[in-house]
Amino acid sequence: xxxxxxxxxxxxxxxxxxxxxxxxxxxxxxxxxxxxxxxxxxxxxxxxxxxxxxxxxxxxxxxxxxxxxxxxxxxxxxxxxxxxxxxxxxxxxxxxxxxxxxxxxxxxxxxxxxxxxxxxxxxxxxxxxxxxxxxxxxxxxxxxxxxxxxxxxxxxxxxxxxxxxxxxxxxxxxxxxxxxxxxxxxxxxxxxxxxxxxxxxxxxxxxxxxxxxxxxxxxxxxxxxxxxxxxxxxxxxxxxxxxxxxxxxxxxxxxxxxxxxxxxxxxxxxxxxxxxxxxxxxxxxxxxxxxxxxxxxxxxxxxxxxxxxxxxxxxxxxx
Numbered sequence: 054x055x056x057x058x059x060x061x062x063x064x065x066x067x068x069x070x071x072x073x074x075x076x077x078x079x080x081x082x083x084x085x086x087x088x089x090x091x092x093x094x095x096x097x098x099x100x101x102x103x104x105x106x107x108x109x110x111x112x113x114x115x116x117x118x119x120x121x122x123x124x125x126x127x128x129x130x131x132x133x134x135x136x137x138x139x140x141x142x143x144x145x146x147x148x149x150x151x152x153x154x155x156x157x158x159x160x161x162x163x164x165x166x167x168x169x170x171x172x173x174x175x176x177x178x179x180x181x182x183x184x185x186x187x188x189x190x191x192x193x194x195x196x197x198x199x200x201x202x203x204x205x206x207x208x209x210x211x212x213x214x215x216x217x218x219x220x221x222x223x224x225x226x227x228x229x230x231x232x233x234x235x236x237x238x239x240x241x242x243x244x245x246x247x248x249x250x251x252x253x254x255x256x257x258x259x260x261x262x263x264x265x266x267x268x269x270x271x272x273x274x275x276x277x278x279x280x281x282x283x284x285x286x287x288x289x290x291x292x293x294x295x296x297x298x299x300x301x302x303x304x305x306x307x308x309x310x311x312x313x314x315x316x317x318x319x320x321x322x323x324x325x326x327x328x329x330x331x332x333x334x335x336x337x338x339x340x341x342x343x344x345x346x347x348x349x350x351x352x353x354x355x356x357x358x359x360x361x362x363x364x365x366x367x368x369x370x371x372x
Contacts, residue, residue, distance in 0.1 A: 088129030103133035115147035116140070138285075159312045160238050161305035162245035164291045167253075168277060170221070170246045175273050177224045198271060202264050211261035218247045249306040253277055280307025 080091035085101035092102045107126035114122050117140040122128040125141065132139040178198065183191035192200075205220045206212060212220070221243070251262055254270040262270060269275060281288040282304035284295065293304040302311040 088126070088131075088133035104130045112144075113146050114144055115142045117142045119147055121147045157312065158294065158301050158303055159310050160241050160245065161303050161310045162242055162249045163305050164249075164277075164279065166242065167246050167249040167306055170243075171250060171271065171277070174221060174224070175271055178271065179273070194273075195268065198268055199264065202267055209261075211259075211263060212251075212267055213261045214244065214247055214251060217251060217262070218244055221247060245305075252306065282307060282309050284309070 079093050079097065079099050083091045083099040083101070085091050088104055089101045090104045091099050094100050104126065107124065107130055110124055112124045114125055114128055116122055116128050116131075118137070120131075120139075122131065128139055128141060178194065178201075181192065181197050182194055185191040201220055201223075202212060205216045207216060248260075250270055251260060254266040254275075255262060256266060279291070281290055282293065283289075289295075289304045291304055291306065295302050295309075297311060300312045300314050302309045304310075
């Protein structure tokens with residue numbers, strides 16, 4: 054019996070060694086990312102899987118998720134198992150962070166708000182179509198748009214945000230979007246949605262619409278594309294949220310819109326998108342934003358708010 058057991062044990066050991074040699078040979082030229090290791094499938098092909106067990110050496114690190122890990126391997130293994138992006142924030146145990154309550158979400162125009170405003174405008178314009186009579190010429194959709202375009206254009210053959218907004222405000226039904234409880238935020242929302250409409254067909258990115266761009270924007274057969282926001286090589290759907298320091302950023306119509314709060318808790322007033330065209334133009338050219346760029350964007354918002362507040366104080370003194 055002892056000999057039989059010994060023989061079986063030797064066979065298992067030999068088989069195990071052969072398996073390790075085979076794995077080593079198959080995985081020789083395979084590189085798996087952090088937190089992963091090469092394994093051999095039943096078909097004898099290499100594949101990368103999450104590390105089954107890390108070595109127990111103790112070198113604690115603090116992850117970007119605020120969790121302390123025994124070592125780098127455990128951090129990357131957890132990132133692999135959970136499918137989340139976790140980076141080493143610093144060596145050692147995580148320090149207790151001061152609780153800073155995130156700011157309220159900024160006032161934004163989501164794609165659903167933009168599309169609803171557009172639908173109401175088109176419905177209003179279509180109601181003004183007059184068919185040709187026996188002895189009189191009517192007005193088609195394009196002619197009605199041309200009439201409004203000329204009425205609100207200041208003479209440069211372009212409609213900017215303020216001119217487009219004046220056009221929209223001609224119809225109470227079109228502007229009566231009450232997403233927020235207070236009237237001021239709804240008015241701000243209206244302006245932001247006008248900007249989002251301009252962005253739909255603003256081919257030269259000058260934040261103004263020629264008549265052809267205006268016609269395309271409000272063409273009933275035009276189907277607005279679904280836009281997503283980019284950050285750190287990842288895309289986020291409309292309505293997604295993230296935080297930069299103590300500021301909350303929301304993905305709306307393909308752009309990140311953030312609150313402008315100083316992290317000591319001092320609140321700055323929310324900034325309308327149409328007041329930050331230069332910042333937004335710079336954003337528009339970038340396909341992907343990094344966290345560092347998002348931080349700079351929030352800082353630009355804060356600087357803009359501080360400048361606006363100083364201007365208000367100077368104006369008050371002059372009065």
